[in-house]
Amino acid sequence: MPVADDAAADLPVSGSLVVPAAALRWRFSRSSGPGGQGVNTADSRVELSVAPLELAGLSDVQRQRLVERLAGRLVDGVLTVAASEHRQQLRNRQAARERLAAVLRAALAPPPAARRRTRPTRGSQERRIQAKKQRGQLKKQRRSWD
Secondary structure, three states: OOOOOOOOOOEEOOOOOEEOHHHOEEEEEOOOOOOHHHHHOOOOEEEEEEOHHHOOOOOHHHHHHHHHHOOOOOEOOEEEEEEOOOOOHHHHHHHHHHHHHHHHHHHHOOOOOOOOOOOOOHHHHHHHHHHHHHHHHHHHHHHOOO
């Protein structure tokens, strides 16, 4: 079992999809977050990129879902996630891997089942009408100046 923070390891997304390590592109830069004096020297910010439409093992339906759901996030067919919330590069790498897997998992998820239309029961309709009548009676009683 590969270590989750290893940049050379494959990225499991779902049971049927694993992003090969060769398809992942890493970029490191200086983070704007906490870090004290070390913030100016350590490249702790991580950007992880992948071209999801070029991944092997995707069906045409899955590819179409990716195109539709990631349309606003793809730049030249490449999906990029960034992580800079931790002080250590290693933890940011783990966060970026988890975030990328979550984005791909959500984009590949099948659409939810269509909602079955139902009608209110007769009893619930009668209770609703009765409550409306009671409320109207209460307001009618307030109007009288007797």
